[in-house]
Amino acid sequence: MLVDRVRIFLLCLLSSFLLAACSGGGGNPGTLGPTPGDGTGSGATTGSLQVTITALPAGVNGAVRVTGPNNFAQDLTATQTLPNLAPGSYSVAASNVAVGGATYAPTPATQNVVVAAGATATASVTYASGPVTLTLTDIGPTFTRPVFVTAPPGDERLFVVERAGLVRIVRNGAVLTQPWLDISDRVFTGGEGGLLSMAFDPDFARNGYVYLYYTDLAQNIVVERYASSPLPDVGDPTSALAILRVAHPQFDNHFGGQVAFGPDGMLYAGTGDGGGAGDPFGNAQNLDSLLGKILRVDVRNASVAQPYAIPPTNPYVNQAGRRPEIWASGLRNPWRFSFDGEQLYIADVGQDTREEVDIAAVSQGGLNYGWDIMEGSICYNAASCDRTGMTLPVFEYEHGANDVNGCSLTGGYVYRGTALPELVGRYFYSDFCRGFVKSFFATGAGVVEQRDWGLSATQVVSFGRDGAGELYVVSAAGRIFRIARGSSG
The missing domain is CATH 2.60.40 (Immunoglobulin-like)
Structure with missing residues (x-):
């Protein structure tokens, strides 16, 4: 054992001369250089x-x-x-x-x-x-009674709907000579009738389908599908497939006017209550009538034999005396509605006193928005003003004396574009009589950030959205404006 200890001592002594280290043995390793890449010390390389x-305000990221x-x-x-x-x-x-x-x-x-x-x-x-300041930038051309503007996602073109029955294309600020589609020979344009809106199929890039909402010569509300032609900027007028036809014989107002696809891939249509004043036939509260409703159908396998199917999640499937196409009821004239993610915004035009915006999750079928028992959050039919089961508006405004605040709501969209990131999440709306441009931000606790942008246009009939998500204002006087950043914003 002693011999082994001596051997180890001698080996360690020899190693100390060679390595300057052994079991805590002596020797000075010198000053350590910087750890590679730490950026400190005279020998640093970084x-x-x-x-x-x-x-920036607290909690806001740069x-x-x-x-x-x-x-x-x-x-x-x-x-x-x-x-x-x-x-x-x-x-x-x-x-x-x-x-x-x-x-x-x-x-x-x-x-x-x-x-x-x-x-x-x-x-x-x-x-x-x-x-932030905004301005309305005129896109240039003049149209004949335009009512709607839209585009497929990512598409550089604008599709402009004219009441007479034409769909025109704007590219690079110029209107193409040939309309994308002309169905003027089948459109009733009296009163509030006409070709009122259009929607692109979610699979438009593959199937080329578009859906038109119009009033036919018998004043029926019609939703019809058309296909694109082999030419890139022309539709096929011979490809019509009627999806919905709702009788509307008595009056020439309150036709509704919006058709749109929801995030669930279903086709939605907003019908008016049949017209007249005060819903004289009680259509909005009648679940056996398709008037005064938001309708929801499945058109993915549409054919002449079966133009639509009833989604099994519709609220009145297999219920006697209730139409299975109905998604929501109690609406007076939902001229414009729109989707924002999983939220549905319905702008329902009021009677004499109030205009309202209703907001609900897309999954909430069967809601009754109150007309003609309620006008907004106030009683309209005082003799039977029972709010039980009614869904009251998230936002409303009064007309005021001499319609100082407006007379007919024009609903728009929640902004999701990229040119104005400050506006993301804000819902834009206007009024046909006042032509203002206003917005609000809807939260779970209610509406906040109400703002009048100090802009106006003549007889605003619609908002539009292009393929990049930017918003437009449509004037019945023939002009279309893009909402853009103002000079000081």
Whole structure:
């Protein structure tokens, strides 16, 4: 055992001369160099960059991107130090940040910073707020009684619907000479009738189908499917397939007018109550009538023999005396409705006193919005004003004396475009009599951020949305405007 200990001691002593280390033995290893890439010490090969972001409200993220050598790129939302950077020039680019009705602009928007090995460079971005302003930009051409504007997602064209029965295409600010479709020989245009809206099939890119909502020569409400022709900018007028036909014989008003596909792939149509004043036939509350309703049908396998199927989740399937096509009831004249994700916004035109917007989850079938028992949240038929089972509006406004606030609601869309990120989530609407452009933000607790944008157009009959999600205002006087950023916004 003693011999082994001596042998180990001698080996260790020899190793100490060679390695300067053994079982905590002596020797000075010298000053350690920097850990590779830590950017410190005189032998450092990398550096650091501290980016300071200030003056944003609490909880609001900045929008800063740092790029540099070796394809370096990193996005920052708050003050941060970036270590282990290769020496060289770095670009710090900051973007606007939208908060409610204000835009926070960065200063400077771009800057270049040189990072040196072994050192920490600094860059500062300071945000300052300013109000968002909007303007209405005329797209150029004049139309004959336009009522609707739409486009397939991602498409550069605008499809403009004219009441007389024509669908026109605008490309690069010019109207194509030949209409996409002309069904004027079958359209009734008296009163509030006409070709009133159109919707692209969710699978339009493959099947080329569009759906038109119009009043025929007998004043029936018709939803009809058409196909595209082999020509890219022309529809096929011979391809008509009638999907829905709802009798509307007595009056020439309250035809409704909107057809749209929901996020569930089903086709929705909004019908008026049949016209007259005060729903004289009681259609809106009659579940055996398709008038004064939102209808929901499945057209994925539409044919002449069976133009639609009833979705099994419709609320009145297999119920005697109740039409299975009905999704919602108690509506006076839902001239315009729209979808935002899983939410359905219905703009229901009022009688003499109030205009209302109803909002519900797409999954909520069977809701009764109250007409003609209620007008908005107030009683209309005082003799039987029982609110039991009624869904009251999320938003409404009174006409006021001499219709100072408006007389006929024109519903629009929730903004989901990219040109005006400050507006995302805001619902836009107008009024036929006043022509204003207003918006609000709907939350679970109610409507907030109500805003009048200080814009106006003559007889606003509709809003539109293009293939990029930007919004348009349609004037019955023949002009179409895009909602755009104002000069100080």
